Amino acid sequence: MAEHVILFAGPMGAGKTTAIESLSEIETIRTEANNTDRETADKDTTTVALDYGEITVGDEDKVRLYGVPGQRRFNFMWTILKERAVGLVLLVNNDAADPIQELADFLDEFGDLHEKGGVVVCVTRSDVATSPHIDQYAEKIREVLPGRMIPVFTADARNTDQMRTCLMSLIANIEMTAMIAASQERAA
Amino acid sequence: MNNAAPSAHKDPHIIACAGEVLEGLNEFCRSLRYATFLTDDGFEVASFGGDDKQNRRVASMASSMQALGDAVAKDLRIGAAEYIIIAAETGYVIQMRVPDQLMVLAAHFDAAETVGKALSVVRLAASNMCAMIRREAA
Amino acid sequence: MVSMTKARHSLGLVGLSPIECAKIATFIESEAEAAGCPWLVLHSDSCDALIVPADVEFSADPYQVLIxxxxxxxxPGExxxxxxxISARELMDVLKQAQELLGRQQKPAATGSLRVKMEDWGGMPANDRHDVPARDIPAGFGTTARHMTDGSAALKTDPYAVAAQITHPHAQPSAMATPQPVQQMPPQPAAHAGYGEAGEFSAAWDQIAVALYSIVQNSAPAVxxxxxxNLDMIRIDFRFRAYNSRIPLEQVNTHGHRIAIRSTLVEAYRPPIVNLPGESLDKLFWFIGSQAFHGMAAPWLKPEERYRLRRWPNFTELNHAVADMRTAAAIGNCYLNAAELSSAAGITPEAATRTLNAYSLMGLLEIQANRSAPPVVFTPPPPExxxxxxxxxxxxxGL
Structure with missing residues (x-):
């Protein structure tokens, strides 16, 4: 069975756990602890190891969805989970103090996944904070990863359709990038 | 669980209690190499035997381990995870939740110690911590 | 029967008072059709004809008729x-004379004479941003390159708001569709802006698309x-990239022939005319752009040029199909023309053209600077x- 590991990363409170729940067809495995860091994100619990969900596609493929903790103090989990990943859904909450900088920080950590497969950025809570606009995220991506085309969407992590759009776009981009690379290789 | 309590890693009384318990643990068990109290979500409360960077890192990792242990126990429907043991070539790491607190004790012993004794002293230290916090609160 | 592709001229109102603008707009709306001189009124100074106050120093470009x-x-001068x-009769007379003058001028081949101002490179938002701004910029539909600061840029600081409107002059049914009451219109399929038979736009929407493109290119704060x-109305505030519609876009009467757009420049501090946050303007542009022009390239796109996405469309807020993701992935990763996009994404050339039209209207495309660059040769995508x-x-x- 072919495994396709997709990572869900992003700052605390961006909606990673919820996004995986929206997509997974199994009951998600969550490793949440009571959140004592209310200054960073005002929510009751926070992921401290990983979240896990999956989608089985026929008899041959399984899409494994791993959520990593948002806080940098858990970056050892980032390293562990990144090794097997072929794609990244990077979630950023638009009502954070400096979401564009958070995007840059996470791209700095996870941007290499674009070379291994692909990355898609989901801007959450854009209904709560209407700015920055996704153009500004796209601009930052061009600055941090010049020459790369990373899809940016606004999304509600609770909305299964929207999260499917994000996931499908990620996979479409991964496959298309591979196809272009193969075509160019043959042409060379 | 005491959800209303202020965050343990920011409470000077709890930090002092944790330091005191760790000192006692070290005196009681000479094979102790390192120990730390941490919050469930991975913040260091007090440590014995490590540098600052290591203390923070171990606190985070122990938090993840504890959560993974809890997740496995929950998934297998075998009740709450009591403690976690990592046995390596030259020592053990035992971690255990402090009763009724959002806190975990993680302790590293060298190979000279038996697992049984190490487990006993960790359980004792965790209980002492719980008792001290209750006394403070009272 | 009036041809859907009937060439029309654009009329720019420059430096006029709001009342003068409104009066001219109203006269054109009510009289021009009957007088046989259909004009597209825009707040652009790059139109075929310009009405400018006599006491304002102004030099028009050679291709322009100055009124x-x-x-x-x-x-009155020369x-x-x-x-x-202003009287309607006098206005119609002068516009007829302007039409004659324009008719005597040499027209660019293949495309209509409608002109729109191209973007100010420093302004936002901007469509079709070229990756090398220093190169010549195509101005309008098949015309020679020129920059917007040519000619009349000095008048852009005019304190008067400039009203502009276009009206669709075709009273008769178009060849493609029959007008129907809104309540009888079936909803569009929930897919890529449904450009099947049922979703076919009337030609009037082509002009709406052109007008919207022009407004966006102008980069000025506008509503x-x-x-x-049948009273459907869509209100747009370009300053907030937002719109409101009384009914969902999918139910807007796309067959309708009586369609008008009015736009007005507004000061930046004026309150929005839409209920914010409103709907994203991209949603409207996607809807109109992918259905207008009947599968032909938008007049501002050029067949010899290749395009690439500056950013992906925000599919979560667009009425999209799964195939659109593959299409975006293809044109997001290399410069393509419509034929190449069709091959890369495994879609029909018409669908590729419609997609390019929509992306362009949404301002998502950049144009390849090096026209001699070899095309990317794709191995056709594997069968489903x-x-x-x-x-x-x-x-x-089940998507």
Whole structure:
């Protein structure tokens, strides 16, 4: 069975756990602890190891969805989970103090996944904070990863359709990038 | 669980209690190499035997381990995870939740110690911590 | 029967007072059709003809016809002019003369004479941003390159708001569709802006698309209202990239022939005309752009040029199909023309053209600077059944 590991990363409170729940067809495995860091994100619990969900596609493929903790103090989990990943859904909450900088920080950590497969950025809570606009995220991506085309969407992590759009776009981009690379290789 | 309590890693009384318990643990068990109290979500409360960077890192990792242990126990429907043991070539790491607190004790012993004794002293230290916090609160 | 592709001229109102603008707009809306001189009124100074106050120093470009507005006590100079108070008859007469003058001028091949101002490179938002701004910039539809600061840029600081409107002059049914009451219109399919037979736009929407493109290119703070027959109305505030519509876009009467757009420049501090946050303007542009022009390239796109996405469309807020994701992935990763996009994404050339039209209207495209660059040769995508994870997931999720 072919495994396709997709990572869900992003700052605390961006909606990673919820996004995986929206997509997974199994009951998600969550490793949440009571959140004592209310200054960073005002929510009751926070992921401290990983979240896990999956989608089985026929008899041959399984899409494994791993959520990593948002806080940098858990970056050892980032390293562990990144090794097997072929794609990244990077979630950023638009009502954070400096979401564009958070995007840059996470791209700095996870941007290499674009070379291994692909990355898609989901801007959450854009209904709560209407700015920055996704153009500004796209601009930052061009600055941090010049020459790369990373899809940016606004999304509600609770909305299964929207999260499917994000996931499908990620996979479409991964496959298309591979196809272009193969075509160019043959042409060379 | 005491959800209303202020965050343990920011409470000077709890930090002092944790330091005191760790000192006692070290005196009681000479094979102790390192120990730390941490919050469930991975913040260091007090440590014995490590540098600052290591203390923070171990606190985070122990938090993840504890959560993974809890997740496995929950998934297998075998009740709450009591403690976690990592046995390596030259020592053990035992971690255990402090009763009724959002806190975990993680302790590293060298190979000279038996697992049984190490487990006993960790359980004792965790209980002492719980008792001290209750006394403070009272 | 009036041809859907009937060439029309654009009329720019420059430096006029709001009342003068409104009066001209109203006269054109009510009289021009009957008088046989259909004009597209825009707040652009790059139109075929311009109405400019006689007392304002202004130099038009050689291709433009200048009409002077002589206010009370003023003296008419050489060339075309109208006097205040403006009368419908005088306006129609002068526009007919302007039409004749324009008709005598040599027209660019293949495309209509409608002109729109190209973008100010420093302004936002901007469509079709070229990756090398220093190169020549194409101005309008098949015309030679020029920059917007040519000619009349000095008048852009005019304190008056400039009203502009276009009206669709075709009273008769178009060849493609029959007008129907809104309540009888079936909803569009929930897919890529449904450009099947049922979703075919009337030609009037082509002009709406052109007008919207023009407004966006101007980069000036503007608001607009699109009135569709049977009282449907779409209000747009370009400053906030937002719109409101009384009914969902999918139910807007796309067959309608009585469609008008009015746009007005507004000061940046004026309150929005839409209920914010409103709907994203991209949603409207996607809807109109992918359905207008009947599968032909938008007049501002050039077949010899290749395009690439500056950013992906925000699919979560667009009425999209799964195939659109593959299309975006293809044109997001290399410069392509419509034929190449069709091959890369496994869609029809018409669908590729419609997609390019929509992306362009949304301001998502950049143009390849090096026209001599070799095209990317694609191996055709594998058939659906033996496809990759994308196809399998698509089937699995029932998309």
């Amino acid at each position: 002077r507005l002589v206010r009370f006590g003023g003296t 060339g075309l002019s109208i006097t205040t108070p 607009a209202e699109i009135r569709v027959e 059944k033996s496809g990759g994870l994308f196809s399998k997931l698509r089937t699995k999720l």
